Amino acid sequence: MSDESNQTEGPIAGISDVPVTLTVSVGRARPTVGELLSLTADDIFTLDKSLDDPVDLYVGDHLVGRGVLEELDEPGSGRLGIRITEIAPIKDLV
Incomplete structure (x- = not known):
């Protein structure tokens, strides 16, 4: 994405395109x-x-x-997504 509004500033600038694995803990x-x-x-x-x-x-x-789990696509498809409800402060992530 080249949109300047998506550019990251501060301590993590330059690494914003590095892929990470997001793990979802359901319990x-x-x-x-x-x-x-x-x-x-x-x-x-x-x-x-x-x-x-x-x-x-x-x-x-x-x-x-x-976040909360949501079923994607049509009901019964079995595909899950996550609707984000809270994000940790960036200072806690670096």
């Missing part, structure tokens, strides 16, 4: 080692979040924002 489970060792297909772990809770967005181990 956590805390199984025991015994539970992990006895896993079988179709087992279910209960997460610490519900379907309507926000998800956490990470780059590496840095929390960069939060």
Whole structure:
């Protein structure tokens, strides 16, 4: 994008085109080692979040924002997206 309004300034100028992996955390489970060792297909772990809770967005181990999951395309397609609801301050990211 060459639009000047999209140019990044400050400490991360010049690296704004570097791709990063965004990890979405939908929740956590805390199984025991015994539970992990006895896993079988179709087992279910209960997460610490519900379907309507926000998800956490990470780059590496840095929390960069939060959002809500949304189904993309037509209902039943199974494709997911994230609507961003919060963004961490840039000073927390560098």
